[in-house]
Amino acid sequence: MEIQTIDASLLSKMFLSGAKNLESKKEWINELNVFPVPDGDTGTNMTMTIMSAANAVMELQNPDMKTLSKAISSGSLRGARGNSGVILSQLFRGFTKVISSHDEVDIPLLNEAFEKAVQTAYKAVMQPKEGTILTVARAAADKAAEMATKTDNIVEFAEAVIAEAEDTLARTPDMLPVLKQAGVVDSGGQGLVQVLKGAYDALIGKEVDYTTEAVEAPKAKPAISKYAVEFVIESEKPLASYQIKELKAKLEKLASGKVSDLTITETNSDEVVFSSEKEDVKEEAPKFTEPAKEMGFVSIATGDGLTSIFTELGCDYMIPGGQTMNPSTDDILSAVEKVNAKTVFVLPNNKNIILAANQAAAICEDKKIIVIPTKTIPQGITALISFAADASVEDNQAAMTEEISNVKTGQVTYAVRDTVIDDKEIRKDDWMGMGDSGLLSVNADISTAFLEMIDEMVSDDSAVVSIYWGEGSNQDDAQALGDKVLEKYPDLEVEISEGGQAVYAYIVSVE
Template identity: 45%
Template sequence: LMQVLKGAYEAFLGKEIDWTVTETAAPAGAPFAGSQETVLEESDIKFGYCTEFIIMLSKTFNIKQEMDFKAYLESIGDSIVVVADDDVVKVHVHTNDPGLAIQKALKYGALSNMKIDNMRLEHHEKVVKMAQKEQQEAAAAAPAEKKAAAFIAVSVGEGINAILKDLGVDYIIEGGQTMNPSTEDVLNAIEKVNAETVYVLPNNKNIILAANQAKYMTEDKKIVVIPTKTIAQGITAVINYVPDLSPEENEAAMTEAIETVRTGEVTYAVRDTVIDDHEIHQGDYMGIGDAGILAVGQAIETVTKDMIDSMMDEDMELISIYYGQETKEEDAAALRDKVAEKYPACDVELQYGGQPIYYYIVSAE
């Protein structure tokens, strides 16, 4: 504020302004040379404690007392801010002895909202974090060793992202709530993986076209698009990858494997409608399968169980349940137990997906 007022005053006086910008070069070997952020040495911090508090006035605090209080604070520190009201005084000061400021303030009333920060310690932590950031950026910029094959998958939800990473996916395209990244997003992902063959898992029927467009626009790598329409199919595709097979053989094997997966997703209706002969009201829960609506109701667990019943046949051996960010773990565990009880011949797995919008994503294979 003082700089603004100073500039306004000098402009009022008609003072000539020198607009030349002088860049000060960092000394050779100085940390973070070239960084846009100014880094001070700890020795440049004259007063080490940023001290803030509010005085709840119990005595008169007139202009003279305010000036005396400010003068005292200036004698023990800098960066003084004192804002007085009828009942309270807000105080900010940088000092090497916060106790002196506090003792002086106690003469005018009780204190509240006290906050003391060690600026030298904060400075040290900031320097360490900046060093770590530069190291990470340098590591990220370094070219990775070229691999024979790499996987790119469109995903949503921290749990599902982690599952895909654990299975060997090299790059996750965050699809957002609607999971609809663009061709450019896929191209950027392809550029960031260093591999001879890149397998792309769209995991959404709406993205398969974009993935294929990215494939045709890439010349320096072999791109294989596995037409996965759901997250569950994407997980199955990765599991069925065999490093010893050729890209063509893996494409055929993974494409065949995803055909055995049935997927259901539980979400809510945003408006009244009729779909697949199901009358749906706003706020109802819906179980959506590969080919349409499988279940509708007003209870999440009931809809999910009805949806799973519609997905099952006698050949199914594995049921995987991924619960979303709005679903409680205990509710998901209770659902898993009931499904396992009803289908004792199947392995029933429960994992945290963390996906938005969908309370559950369920696969049966």
């Protein structure tokens, strides 16, 4: 089979086929997690990123290359979630920038587009690591350059590029020791390979059902069995919009499907109040009546306790999210829009959200967004505490960035599989203490794992230990652990707070 050019119609089919293939493999990709913790989300993040663009493509009627390129680039940029999703969106951005002004794409143009895609993605990452999605993308681009001198047949070209991408993916464990020790290949690289393989299927004319969980074809919609389940949620106080969204996210984890509408009835008074959060209703941008203040805050966290702590410390708007719930670039932009301030500091509080926040800062036009690169919840709390309302934007940025570097963070969660990390043998259901730079402790007993983690974190300079308890713990257990910490380290101040976070039974900071 020989194909020498690709028009907008075929490219649209190829893109949607790549999206479909990625979506079908997302759970498998989620399981390619270096650490055996219950938070694998690379497949989900990449799928939601590409589906944002796929939705935009599906809405086009007979697109030309320019409109198709815009839909792919803009849709993926705004829908990007997690580091892998942001990198994928940047690959699409660079690729479409090259092809958008052409009616058809041939091999020389494909070669140029592959090269631009890789350049754009590498620029988006401050410290690129080899053995990741970037490495797989660069290998594919290098093979594209080689094949551009050997053939005019796009099918032959594509087969060689995909084979090189797969071969490079298989070698990622040799580039990143943590991958080899965990016995997995890079999950982001696997996601990219699945996009390429799906696009190839459409290129050679393979029949592909473009209907996905996130995208429905405008015609011939498949029959779907729907079930309505009703139950009562008794609320002691009115719920804010972010709390409703967070509750919905928790319910979706328990449901065998998608929660499309959530209705909450408040029953603590004679009146009955209904509040509803529907997917098809977009919250309108607020119309501020007061002059904008100089500085404001948007922060990301999950759990009622943590949300309350951030709010009490002066955060203007909370985005529910964190591990397994990475907000998109568009989510962050929408939150910033709701803050009546000229400059908005964004606290990602998770290393997998920082790139999406940076992307929001680059896109935002009407306000200045400054991302404080907080990688953990304790760093975010420290940043807020370090803020001075009477200081300048620049001084606050410098002070917050400096102070978060002094925070040590530990998190306790359970293992979902047997593995070996940092030469420590881990069994399924063991408790693990995770530090800023890796695994600190492993034990079948949660208290032992917690206390061994604390021993690794505390130093002669330590003064305060803050414990935030969440899913898998309670106030009494947290207090008992705090007492044991004080018993061993009587000179430390120990603070205990309810976090309410999912996934991690305890989040701890040592300062």
